[in-house]
Amino acid sequence: MAIRKYLRTYSTRITSRFFRDEMNRDDDTRRDFHIKTGDYFASLATIIGFIEEKIQETDPESMEARLLEGVRKDAIYIQKNYTLKHKK
Numbered sequence: 001m002a003i004r005k006y007l008r009t010y011s012t013r014i015t016s017r018f019f020r021d022e023m024n025r026d027d028d029t030r031r032d033f034h035i036k037t038g039d040y041f042a043s044l045a046t047i048i049g050f051i052e053e054k055i056q057e058t059d060p061e062s063m064e065a066r067l068l069e070g071v072r073k074d075a076i077y078i079q080k081n082y083t084l085k086h087k088k
Helices: 002-009 016-037 040-058 063-081
Strands: none
Touching: 016 040, 040 063
């Protein structure tokens, strides 16, 4: 069968090193995009919020969860009150 033959010849090889290299290259583009659009600290606060939620699932009163909450609130404050400018 043609489908079976196709499935046997299909393969994917992704190494963690290759994946990591690609992510690092994209990190610069992603970061620059968020800085240029003015939502870098909002994006950062969102990511911190996801991590904070994961920690709170296991230990809601942990010091790490409280620290992340403070950092997330700081990022939101900075987003609302400041603008990033490139140093020249």
